Amino acid sequence: MIFRQLFDSASSTYTYLLGDSGEALLIDPVYEQAPRDLALLQELGLRLVATLDTHVHADHVTGAWRLRQRTGSRIGISATAQASETDLPLHHGDRIAFGRRHLEVRATPGHTSGCLTYVLDDQSMAFTGDSLLIRGCGRTDFQQGSPQQLFASVHEQILSLPPACLLYPAHDYRGITVTSVAEERRYNPRLGGDVDVGDFTGHMNNLHLPHPKLMAVAVPANLRCGKPEGDAPTDTPSWAPLTLRFSGVWEIEPMALLEHLKEVQIVDVREAPEFIDRLGHLEGARLVPLSQLNERMGEFDRAQPIVAVCRSGVRSAQASVLLTKAGFGQVANLAGGMLRWKIEGFPVECDPA
Template sequence: MVKSNLIFRQLFDSDTSTYTYLLGCEKTKDAMIIEPVLECVARDLKLVNELGLNLIYGVNTHVHTDHTTGTGQIKKSFPNCKSVLGANSGGKADLYLNDGDKLLVGDLTVECRHTPGHTLGCFTFVLHEDRIAFTGDAVFVRGCGRTDLHHSCAKTLYHSVHSKIFSLPSDYKLYPAHDYKGMSVTTVGEEKVYNPRLTKTVDEFVQIMSNLKLDLPRRIDISYPANLMCGIQD
């Protein structure tokens, strides 16, 4: 078996239940960070420096409503780090993604799959060599992101998940953007059997999502406008 070049760290912000992922190339030391949280930037940069990594991408799977991205703050320490968003996310970024694009991080290849539904611009990031995917708010461990906010659509989310995520091999590990129940990772195979929402028919799924009656994210008035700027510092 060929040894993977992947350096991988999963970090957690307990205040917003957000996972941040640091992915680096062992050979070149180039790295990307997915879903950085503003209040955790000092922690993240300390780890980046301890590992001797060079951040070249600060990636958000979508424009979040529940926390403010740390991408802009990170760019102050790594001026060559490019902020990354989906092309139709509505937010500002240095680099915009379309379905099927690839991000090269040293010897790592990251496939970018457009998985809208939670928002119009959501993306899932897949590393086939390591058999892992970062699903943002499209798939949680035994759940999924809400579909009642900005440009959300339950039917679109259902089809995105089944065509772009559940189509991956069953052993691929899935890492979500959030978890509220103490879970950190799942697999395609597990979610295709045990996810209480996404195992239903599309009509049943739409009905479930329309009846969640969730409160608005407590930071939406601050986080959403800030994230439309993707943390870019003028």
């Protein structure tokens, strides 16, 4: 069996690839990472059979719909979630096959009402989503969460697995990649040892955590299995390594732009004083404030890629949308803007253009 653990740094999300006999599953794919996942599948010679989400995520948008568009894979998520675009509404006890292997579906509600844990056929590993994290667990204060339900789910469906079973969560914020049933039974401060349901409930009801920053966007999107509202591009441009954000804006990382600087048009959409301030500007950049962009699009070469730049990437994202709507076919936004460019130590110019 082929197994890979992949990571999305923006949301600290783990995506898991399992493959056997030419077929593969992806657990908890991330929208922006679909090109990475597709490239890995191709290199390993695997056909994606299905994507499986452990629950309706609140901190990132799933890549399920986007991957289905490219590969024809089926989308699996808990039937309880009542998500549109689902091909496999999953229930406790279901099996998802890939090659000669399969995953068993276990319902583990409590973090949300539709949480699932996926257990490999020989019970050597399980994918716990946010129901059980490494030395922790997911919160229980939204999406029909319940501390009492989560306590029962973890003890009855996860910690009841063999002690040597390896547990892989949907997230870790410290860089730890895996744990085991034996470790969590003994060392999990919320759910292990002598902790009872009263201890756990009292703890979880007094966390007072802020809601995830992307919750208002992610939850509705994930109830559509990651399908954007309206049309969104899905094919990665070939002129540079780009990342597609869920907003539909392509982004280029500073290092990639540095490598392609001589091949693109740089359009800086800040105001004139910002162009020569301490952040400076990129070599060869053309200053076109966002307020003037619509009137000055005739200055750009439609056959050459354009990278829009601003201080933080917000105004330039808007510029990217405007340029794309105006018919420019090769447009990207500089991820993080001049702030990120300067932090990473790349060269700038500070003299007036």
